Amino acid sequence: MSTNKGQNARALVEPIALDSRTLGDNDLSALSLSHNSEQYTSNDFDAFANIQAELECMNADEVMTAADDRIIIERNVETETIVPDVEMTEISEQVQAEHVYSTANQSNQNVVFQTKPTLQRVPASAVQVKPSIQATQSQSIMIVSPASGQGTSQILKISHPPTASAEQLQSLAQTLITGKSADGSVVQLRSTQPAKSIATTSASGNITISNMQNLKITQPTLKRATQNVQQGRNVYTKMILTGNQPQPGTHQVLITSSQSENQSSSGIKFLNNSSSSYGITSPTKTITLAQAQQMGILSTNKVQHILPSSSQKQGMILNKLLQTSTSQQSKVTIVPTNTAKSMPTKILPAPITNIQAKSSNQQSTFISSKSSVQQSPQKVIIRQSSLKPGTVLGSGQVIRIPANQNIVTGSNQVHQIQMPGRHVQYVRLVSTSTGTTNVVTVSKSKPATTLQTVGISQKVGSQQQIVKVVPLNTGNQSLRTVAPKATLTSGSQKLLIPAAAAAAAAVGNQSKSAVAIPASALSQLASGQAVLSANPSVGNIVVLPAQYIQQQSTDDGKLKSQTTSGLLGSSQSSTTTLCVIDGKNSQRGTYSTVEPNGIRPRKPCNCTKSQCLKLYCDCFANGEFCHMCNCNNCSNNLGNEExxxxxxxxxxERNPNAFRPKIGKGRETGDDIRRHNKGCNCKRSGCLKNYCECYEAKIPCSANCKCIGCRNIEDPILEKKSLKDLTETTEVRTTQLSLNKAQLQLSEMAFRPPAVSNTGTRQPFNFLTDKVVDITCQCLMAQADEAERNMxxxxxxxxxxxxxxxxxxKEIIESAHKAEAT
DNA sequence: GAGTTTGAAACT
DNA sequence: CAGTTTCAAACTC
Structure with missing residues (x-):
């Protein structure tokens, strides 16, 4: 395992999409956990995952070599701390049952499993458990390789306390491996019966065949891991592996499965009840079903991951993966950790200051505990569920943050913003090697989910820099901002992004549909500026420097949380907005156009009477704070949070959907055609000016619109024309329609002559009624108009x-003849 | 940049 | 729910 010392912290936050279809608001609330500023700097970390699972899909021959019974990873291995993703899909047969498996085995084990490529079930004969000779660490590695020896092998690393017993490891491994159903869609977290099927080759004698069913079932000892079961919608089954002797280093494994109404979901929760710090000395790692899913162990279908709450009020909403069933085999995402400089990955932006590099005797193959936090590259990734499994993210540690995780205002914290009906916002913050923080990815969120903001603190040199990310509402603005209306370049504030960063961003877009912004660029962004991603699949996020929020908080002293339910807009509009506020740039009222990397600052508002607290204000409507705007008497800021x-x-109250995106996607056809959810009401613009929200969003008016004289119709031919041409073409069409209409009326009128004349005979002139004459005149006028228009x-x-x-x-006469014939 | 137009939002 | 007013952006000059 190579190590990259000196690499600076790297933070990636990738979005994890929540699907309202599988996870309702209540569900989210049930899973919601609040976080305070001390969450990641205190013992609260103890509540987080303690078990690290590392899977890496690679060729069996290159995976590792066994030397002295010690597994050596010859390849850079990334460590990942994953905050459980939530997905309500799979039904667990264990409903509302919590099982605590307590063991007190002090021996450390390295376990090697071999199973079938499908990993659906671990054949008894195929599983081997090999204790590591140098079992001085609390991590075990399981190699899951095809029984045939062909294909890719996967490494499952499990960090566990020294007291972890072989049963625990086996059970955990077995559970993880068996977490995939035969059809790849059902995740069963039931306690497997690995003991019966596991043949141990352990020479230590510590490994015994245990049946998890025989384990002691107790009430969950994890007070913070409470899961609210909401009326049977989501029921979580918890299997807790815990040490009997709570002590530093003791770890608990909570495997949670949930059951929803229509979809069953499973989650694995790893909890650490020890009081030991979440430092390097005891690297902990949480693997969720989502992770397993992504790693290929589990099906990509509907896996729910739940993270343990850290404190009584600190709950962590699990992210729900949106991925639909994919026939594609999931690959293991390999994020090369800075091997030499790698540091234990933290769940969520752990406070760097509290992390101490203790080169413990821990021999984690995957995690290097050598580097200090400041020096260790740290990458926080909120993974977008829609992303294809196996996407290579790049090197660095990965931290997965639940999309709906609550974040309490404060430095180093992840914020959760409840957004009823809104999508989860995703942000990937990547710090460069120089210690700067980069906002890499903002992904699209799903409705009926909560938005989360992520605060990431990192050391830039000797100064710690904190960046807060606040989800934003997407909407028309984002759409139009992305639109090639780059007309405000002059005098606009420049978003300086290094070309290299832009290139990196482009690379990120290729693989992750993400936009990368170097921290330096972020720092150059004016506060309140919105950075829009050209990628339509990303969500909106406002990044606020912690100091800004802190300052605001200090000013009014009442800033507590960024939780603004409903404040932030949903991101169905599928655009991303990053509003970076660093307080450095005092330029006001200007905004630049879309940058080459698709990022664009937010346009300032000019509100004067609304205090920016009404939907007139685009900032407010988009769930953003006004900053660097031209507004007067603005109350759309943290200082006026109340x-x-x-x-x-x-x-x-007026409109529950007020903060929902106006532009959605058509559902009926299943395509991605955007449409205005509410429709416009234009009367005079012909829906051909930006007054029209449909036109502004570059979408044709739909049946939802109540516009008059609409010319914003969907016509590929017309779309290629300019506005003028479009207008003229429309006029021609209108004239032709009127002419045809008049002609048709004339024909119909002529064919239906009036009553018989007094003479009893039907003469042609009898058909020349006023109506017929009028229609004839219309035909002539229409023809005249057409001739005039054609010059x-x-x-x-x-x-x-x-x-x-x-x-x-002629038509009149013919009609007369027809009438006579009849 | 001032004034006008426009349509969404807010209000009645 | 329809009509009116308010508002800020879009637009014009």
Missing amino acids: ERQRAIKSCL LDDETSQRLIIEEFGRCL
Whole structure:
């Protein structure tokens, strides 16, 4: 295992999408955990995952070599701390049952499993458990390789306390491996019966065959891991592996499965009840079903991951993976950790200051505990569920943060913002090697989920820099900002992004549909600026420097949380907005156009009377704080959070969907055609100006619109034309339609002559009623208009009009003859 | 940059 | 729910 010392912290936050279809608001609330500022700097970390699972899909021959019974990873291995993703899909047969498996085995074990490529079930004969000779660490490695020896092998690393017993490891491994059903869609977290099927080759004699069913079932000892079961919608089954002797280093493994109404979901929760710090000395890692899913162990279908709450009020909402069933085999995402400089991955942005590099005797093959936190590269990744499994993210440690995780205002914290009906926002923050933080990815969130903000603190040099990420509402603005309307370049504030960073961002877009922004670029962004991702699949996020929030908090002293339910817009509009506030740039009222990397600052508002607390204000409507705007008497800021919340509430009372995106995707056809959810009401613009929200969003008006004289129709031919051409073309069409209509009316009127004349005979002139004459005149006028529009000379125009008149007369006469015949 | 137009939001 | 007013952005000059 190579190590990369000196690499600076790297933080990636990848979005994890939540699916409202599988996870309702209640469900989210049930899973919601709040976080305070001390969450990651105190013993609260103890509540987080303690078991690290590392899977890596690689060729069996290159995976590892066994030397002295010690597993050596010859390849850079990334460590990942994953905050459980939540997905309500799989049904667990164990409902509301919590099992605590207590063991007190002090021996450390390295376990090697071999199973079938499908990993659906571990054949008894295929499983081997090999204790590591140098079992001085609390980590075990399981190699899952195809029984045939062909294909890719997967490494499952499990960090566990020294007291972890072989049974625990086996059970855990077995559970993980058996977490995939035969069809790849059902995840069963039931306690497997690995003991019966596991043949141990352990020479230590510590490994015994245990049946998990025989384990002591107790009430969960994890007070913080409470799961709210909401009326049977989501029931979680917890299997807890815990040490009998709570002590530093003792770890608990909580495997949680949930059951929802229509979909069953499973989750694995790893909890650490020890009081030991979440430091390097006891690297902990949590693997969720989502992770397992992504690693290929589990099906990509519907896996729910749940993270343990850290404290009584600190709950962590699990992210729900949105991935639908994919026939594609999941690959293991390999994020090369800085092997030499790698540091234990933390769940969520752990406070770097509290992490001490203790080169413990721990021999984690995957995690290097040598580097200090400041020096260790740290990458926080909120993984977007929609991403294909196996996407190579790059090197660095990975931290997965649940999309709906609550974040309490404070430095180093992850914020959760409850957004009823809104999508989860994703942010990937990547710190460069120089210690700067990069906002890499903002992904699209799902409705009926909660938004989360992520605060990441990192050391930049000797100064710690904290960046807060606040989800934003997407909407038309984002759409139009992305639109090639780059007309405000002059005088606009520049978003300086190094070319290298831009290139990196481009690379990120290729693999992750993400936009990378170097910290330096972020620092250059004016506060309140919105960085939009050209990627339509990303969500909106506002990044606020911690100091800004802190300052605001200090100013009014009442800033507590960024939880603004309903404040932030959902991101169905599938665009991402990053609002980076660093407080450094004082330029106001300007914004730049879309950057080459698709990032664009937010446009400032100019509100004067609304205090930016009404939907008139785009900032407010998009769930953003006004910053660097031109507004007057603005209350859309942290200093007026109370008032702002009232305004949000008021808006939601008037319209519960007030903060939902106006532009959605058509569901009926299953395509991705965007449409205005509410529709426009244009009357005079013909829906051909930006007054029209549909036109502004570059989408044709739909049946939802109540516009008058709409010309914003979906016509591929017309779309290629300019506005002027479009207008003219539309006029031509209108004229032709009127002409055709008049002609049709004439034909119909002529064919239906009036009543018989007094003489009893039907003469042609009897058909020349006023109506027929009127229609004939309309035909002639329409023809005249058409000739004029075509810029025809008078002679030609007259000829056409006369010809039209002749046609009318002919039709009248023919109609008369038909009438006589009848 | 001032004034006008426009349509969404807010209000009645 | 329809009509009116308010508002800020879009637009024009």
